[in-house]
Amino acid sequence: MKTILVTGGMGFIGSHVCVSLLEQGLHVIIVDNLCNSNTEVLNRIDQITGKKPLFYPVNLLDEDALSAVFKRHNIDAVIHFAALKAVGESSCIPLSYYYNNITCSLVLFNVMEKYKVFNLVFSSSATVYGEHNPIPYVENYPLSATNPYGRTKVMIEEILQDAARADPRWNISLLRYFNPIGAHPSGLMGEDPNGIPNNLMPFITQVAVGKRDALNVFGGDYPTKDGTGVRDYIHVVDLALGHIKALEKLIASPNNNCVRSNSISAYNLGAGKGYSVLEVVKAFEKASGKKINYVISPRREGDLAEFFADVSKASEELGWKVERSLDDMCEDAWNWQSKNPEGYLS
Numbered sequence: 001m002k003t004i005l006v007t008g009g010m011g012f013i014g015s016h017v018c019v020s021l022l023e024q025g026l027h028v029i030i031v032d033n034l035c036n037s038n039t040e041v042l043n044r045i046d047q048i049t050g051k052k053p054l055f056y057p058v059n060l061l062d063e064d065a066l067s068a069v070f071k072r073h074n075i076d077a078v079i080h081f082a083a084l085k086a087v088g089e090s091s092c093i094p095l096s097y098y099y100n101n102i103t104c105s106l107v108l109f110n111v112m113e114k115y116k117v118f119n120l121v122f123s124s125s126a127t128v129y130g131e132h133n134p135i136p137y138v139e140n141y142p143l144s145a146t147n148p149y150g151r152t153k154v155m156i157e158e159i160l161q162d163a164a165r166a167d168p169r170w171n172i173s174l175l176r177y178f179n180p181i182g183a184h185p186s187g188l189m190g191e192d193p194n195g196i197p198n199n200l201m202p203f204i205t206q207v208a209v210g211k212r213d214a215l216n217v218f219g220g221d222y223p224t225k226d227g228t229g230v231r232d233y234i235h236v237v238d239l240a241l242g243h244i245k246a247l248e249k250l251i252a253s254p255n256n257n258c259v260r261s262n263s264i265s266a267y268n269l270g271a272g273k274g275y276s277v278l279e280v281v282k283a284f285e286k287a288s289g290k291k292i293n294y295v296i297s298p299r300r301e302g303d304l305a306e307f308f309a310d311v312s313k314a315s316e317e318l319g320w321k322v323e324r325s326l327d328d329m330c331e332d333a334w335n336w337q338s339k340n341p342e343g344y345l346s
């Protein structure tokens with residue numbers, strides 16, 4: 001049985017990926033410092049899969065503690081989620097973002113090298129396409145970013161490109177997520193942000209349960225179908241299955257010092273089509289039977305009018321594409337939020 005180490009495995013995306021890994025019969029070890037998550041996630045994973053992953057409450061900055069995990073277990077691959085991810089906050093405390101996201105990653109990659117673990121799936125973001133590329137986004141576009149959070153993703157991708165160029169033992173998949181929403185269909189796991197949600201769907205679900213009065217729709221005058229921002233929403237379970245496909249490809253074709261060209265590859269994980277904010281609101285109202293009050297507000301700094309993915313590379317090379325619709329995303333997000341109005345502390 002293969003053993004997969006998941007950093008940040010207690011978070012929204014990480015927890016759904018852990019469920020998929022366990023359902024594939026893989027052995028899962030989570031390393032997470034719980035700075036934005038809750039140990040209740042472990043019980044929920046257990047309820048869904050009948051299995052509890054091994055959990056180490058380790059900060060990746062603690063190289064000795066991380067090394068101890070690698071020493072104790074025979075790890076076949078790493079999926080690296082652990083990172084800070086709030087765009088607005090990253091502009092207020094950029095040094096914290098660079099220190100956390102970059103240093104944690106460097107510690108991890110060095111420990112991996114030391115223990116000869118070269119299979120890596122890295123959690124990247126569509127934010128690496130910056131603001132000047134035409135849509136749909138294609139993996140070979142030049143990368144840039146408009147905020148410190150985004151720059152950490154670009155930098156880590158570049159660090160990994162250099163590592164793979166220098167040492168062909170590295171076998172890396174860079175997964176660029178578009179807008180993951182939804183929740184596990186059981187209603188046992190979902191998105192549980194601290195404080196006021198930054199992202200659209202958790203804000204909508206909190207309006208639906210009465211925790212917030214109204215959604216601020218950031219901008220009603222974009223050059224889009226209805227004037228509101230358009231994004232490529234992807235169900236978190238489809239996203240999790242994309243990780244399984246990426247991992248299968250890495251593990252099936254380890255680089256034995258000879259396959260230079262394939263040792264690092266980027267994939268867009270999205271649905272390949274865009275929905276506007278108002279379309280998401282409407283779909284959510286249909287799924288939940290709740291009216292979502294909203295106010296058209298000024299644009300949010302740094303937002304783009306519209307972007308979505310070209311998903312042909314993931315389809316051709318990984319044999320993966322999304323299977324869940326926007327209606328499924330809204331139904332599952334509502335199922336989670338209505339059963340857990342206070343998130344994991346409900």
Ligand code: UD1
Pocket residue numbers: 085087088125126127150179198199200201203215216217218219228229230231277300301302303
């Ligand atoms: C954001 C980040 C992105 C990050 C991703 C995942 C920004 C500029 N981008 O993507 O880098 O990888 O989250 O964490 O923050 N909206 C509202 N009202 C709200 C919230 C959002 O109208 O209260 C709109 C936005 O203007 C946008 C759409 O909903 O058009 C989606 O926003 P959001 O869920 O925050 O995702 P992104 O901004 O696309």
